[in-house]
Amino acid sequence: MPLLMLDLDNTLVDRDAAFRHAVTEFLAAHGLPEEDLAWLMSVDAGGYTPRQSVAEAMTERYDGTVPADAVRTLLDRGAADRVTLAEPTRDALTKAVAAGWTCVIVTNGRVAQQELKIRNTGLDALVHGWVISESAGHEKPAPEIFHAAAASVGASLHGAWMIGDSAQADIRGAAGVDAHSVWVSNGHRWTESTFRPTDMATDAASAVHHVIGRRRTAR
Numbered sequence: 001m002p003l004l005m006l007d008l009d010n011t012l013v014d015r016d017a018a019f020r021h022a023v024t025e026f027l028a029a030h031g032l033p034e035e036d037l038a039w040l041m042s043v044d045a046g047g048y049t050p051r052q053s054v055a056e057a058m059t060e061r062y063d064g065t066v067p068a069d070a071v072r073t074l075l076d077r078g079a080a081d082r083v084t085l086a087e088p089t090r091d092a093l094t095k096a097v098a099a100g101w102t103c104v105i106v107t108n109g110r111v112a113q114q115e116l117k118i119r120n121t122g123l124d125a126l127v128h129g130w131v132i133s134e135s136a137g138h139e140k141p142a143p144e145i146f147h148a149a150a151a152s153v154g155a156s157l158h159g160a161w162m163i164g165d166s167a168q169a170d171i172r173g174a175a176g177v178d179a180h181s182v183w184v185s186n187g188h189r190w191t192e193s194t195f196r197p198t199d200m201a202t203d204a205a206s207a208v209h210h211v212i213g214r215r216r217t218a219r
């Protein structure tokens with residue numbers, strides 16, 4: 001069975017929208033200025049800044065005005081509690097599975113948080129499995145995490161595809177294990193000159209349809 005690996009944050013789910021929603025509620029709940037939304041989104045950097053560093057920046061800025069456990073709750077559960085799976089993405093994944101693809105989520109992050117997102121959105125019932133960097137002991141783009149994803153479902157990386165929004169983590173990672181890839185642009189432009197994805201798509205649903213279609217025409 002062909003293997004389709006998928007990134008989670010800002011690929012299958014709009015993690016930044018969920019976090020923005022959580023931050024907006026957090027600022028209102030603690031009587032903080034709405035302008036801090038832009039500051040916090042920039043500190044968070046799409047979830048790529050280590051949680052500890054975001055917590056420290058927030059503690060410094062809100063010293064004495066916000067309880068430390070409120071900051072922890074926002075950072076631990078904020079995005080995970082609010083994340084949703086868009087219907088077109090759900091449909092596309094369902095079609096991929098029906099077409100015989102083995103679908104595995106490959107995500108960098110912490111197990112508690114990423115599994116909460118996977119279960120809250122119902123992705124756990126759609127895909128065949130998931131590999132999270134915290135438990136794998138390796139982060140994308142390291143080849144080890146892609147090998148772990150293939151091994152977790154008894155699939156081969158030969159002819160496998162990877163779909164993701166991060167040029168470095170997802171697309172460079174896929175190239176490192178000779179997998180095909182579709183970069184999900186989310187409206188951005190490709191800026192890397194030393195490597196490229198096999199294909200590009202504007203969102204995850206189109207990317208999945210593209211992979212299914214490519215294989216059909218290749219046979």
Ligand SMILES: [Mg+2]
Nearest residue numbers: 007009010165
């Ligand atoms: Mg991502």
